[in-house]
Amino acid sequence: MSALTIRNLRKTYANGVEALKGIDLTVEKGDFFALLGPNGAGKSTTIGIVSSLVNKTSGDVSILGYDLDRERALAKQRIGVVPQEFNFGQFEKVFDIVVTQAGFYGIPARIARERAEKYLRQLGLWDKRKNQARTLSGGMKRRLMIARALVHEPDLLILDEPTAGVDIELRRSMWDFLIGLNEEGRTIILTTHYLEEAESLCRHIAIIDHGQIVENTDMKSLLEKLQVETFILDLARPVTEAPRLPGFQVRLRDAATLEVEVPKTENLNQLFVELAERDLRVMSMRNKANRLEELFVRLVEQNLPGQAAPTEEVAS
Amino acid sequence: MSAYQQWVAFCTIVVKEIRRFTRIWPQTLLPPAITMTLYFVIFGNLVGRRIGDMGGFDYMQYIVPGLIMMSVIQNSYGNVVSSFFSTKFQHSIEEMLVSPMPNYVILTGFVVGGMARGMAVGLIVSLLSLFFTDLTMQHAWITVSVVVMTSALFSLGGFLNATFARNFDDISIIPNFVLTPLTYLGGVFYSLDLLPDFWRAVTLINPIVYMVNAFRYGVLGVSDVNVYAALGAILVFVVVFYTLALWLLNRGTGIRG
Incomplete structure (x- = not known):
């Protein structure tokens, strides 16, 4: 059984904007799934429909086998949502927010308090339990929303940009927490703008753009599609112009920094041989962008409405 | 959700609402107490002495039921309109919408929360009135019925207002x-009875006339209108408003994209 099945999902808003143009998506149980896309691509609309915050125009959604139209309450019971925007009462206390959310799921107060303590402790918020939510930092507010989404112990957890505005150290600790939840058997769907995050955490990925799924595969297969990788090389001494290296595209970023495009057909050893032959010593090397980011940009650019037309003109 | 789970969810909303208006008591409970005390002092005591009797009672006794009902109406309405609009404004309504709670539980929870504030303020004002006049209750069940139904009606009114409110x-x-x-x-x-026939007929279009008079009948035993017709009319309005509010909530009006 799939954790989430979406069939021909369409959404047209009242102002005529067609946010989803019939998407199909399947997320298997136990998966760690990334849903990526540029701003306005349809990610939040998709999540909004799955979490019953947005009315769909047409299509079917089922959560762990429960149809969202016919068995809405059972479907909702199995899903937890961490939205992009803070959506709790700012004047309420941290502990009350989590306990109240449990109450909305019909969980009796005693169990709700126990679970609230468990998740607030796990997310490092127990010391803040008596504070009003508005006094928390941005990172704490995000963790509060995660604790709140977990209090009814859902099988499917959807996180919309969970680490936006969170510092690196905290982001890493949240990753560890999410990996732990996934290892316990929970299915996790994540949207993020940090592609390193998706690459590190997720096993499967879908890319949505202009309301359509443009890629839906496992992370390994997707990364294999990356034909060219760009590296930044810091040289030991400056050069006046970019060296010509057979098989590689080289640009000069500044006097002592090269940007080299390495096609998949070439290997890095050959690159270093070519550089050594020209007496260019490399002091350090790094990817220009995260591999997924590079692929993401290419895929999204391919899908731009204006991009297809010029290509056809050139071809003709 | 089982019936027990729905009951837990309902109690959660009611407790949350009561916690909200008691936490901000200087904004919710204190102002009506002060305002009504001023009404008692100025209209009841100072001006009322010169007015003399009304409807067979001294003026203070006559206006107390109306002022209690006015507090109940304003506070029931005010509680739900501000609370439900705030949950929309802060997006915390999403906490409820993602949960499996049926919409009638959400609606009833907010309405009962509004009724709780309306009746709490009504009780405070009633207790304050005892400093100025004797308050007896001629028909207890009518008094209670009118307060319960009126507070429910205006809580529903507040809910409808908040549903359409954008700012x-x-x-x-x-x-x-x-x-x-x-x-x-x-x-x-x-x-x-003080009004000319034309204005009396116009006034009878005002639904609040029936609530105030039904409540006055419960307390003093006098009314300008038929009390049972008034009770029936309030009940019909409650049913109509509840049905409309639930229909809007099911459609997602004002809360779902």
Whole structure:
């Protein structure tokens, strides 16, 4: 059984904007799934429909086998949502927010308090339990929303940009927490703008753009599609112009920094041989962008409405 | 959700609502106490002495039921309109919408929360009135029925207002420009017998007249209108408003994209 099945999902808003143009998506149980896309691509609309915050125009959604139209309450019971925007009462206390959310799921107060303590402790918020939510930092507010989404112990957890505005150290600790939840058997769907995050955490990925799924595969297969990788090389001494290296595209970023495009057909050893032959010593090397980011940009650019037309003109 | 789970969810909303208005008691419970005390002092004591009897009672006794009902109406309405609009404004309504709670539990929870504030303020004002006059209860079940149904009706009114409201101005227009005039012209301060026939007929269109008079009948035993017709009319309005509010909630009006 799939954790989430979406069939021909369409959404047209009242102002005529067609946010989803019939998407199909399947997320298997136990998966760690990334849903990526540029701003306005349809990610939040998709999540909004799955979490019953947005009315769909047409299509079917089922959560762990429960149809969202016919068995809405059972479907909702199995899903937890961490939205992009803070959506709790700012004047309420941290502990009350989590306990109240449990109450909305019909969980009796005693169990709700126990679970609230468990998740607030796990997310490092127990010391803040008596504070009003508005006094928390941005990172704490995000963790509060995660604790709140977990209090009814859902099988499917959807996180919309969970680490936006969170510092690196905290982001890493949240990753560890999410990996732990996934290892316990929970299915996790994540949207993020940090592609390193998706690459590190997720096993499967879908890319949505202009309301359509443009890629839906496992992370390994997707990364294999990356034909060219760009590296930044810091040289030991400056050069006046970019060296010509057979098989590689080289640009000069500044006097002592090269940007080299390495096609998949070439290997890095050959690159270093070519550089050594020209007496260019490399002091350090790094990817220009995260591999997924590079692929993401290419895929999204391919899908731009204006991009297809010029290509056809050139071809003709 | 099982019936027990729905009960837990309902109690959660009610407790949350009561916690909200008691936490901000200087904004919710104290102002009506002060305002009504001023009404008792100025209209009841100072001006009332010169007015003399009304409807067979001294003026203070006559206006107390109306002022209690006015507090119940304003606070039931005010609680739900501000609370439900705030949950929309802060997006915390999403906490409820993602949960498996049926919409009627959400609606009933907010309405009972509003009724709780309306009746709490009504009780405070009733206790304060005892400093100024004797308050007896002629027909207890009518008094209780009117308070319960009126607070439910205006809680539902607040809910409907908040459903359509897009900004804070929208939640103050109805209370300021509709509710307050209707309440003041609803027979709180005078008997309809004082009015010329034409204005008496016009006044009878005002639904608040029936609530104030039914409550006055429960407390003093006098009314300008048929009490049982009034009770029936309030009940019909409650049913109509509840059905409309639930229909809007099911459609997602004002809350779902």
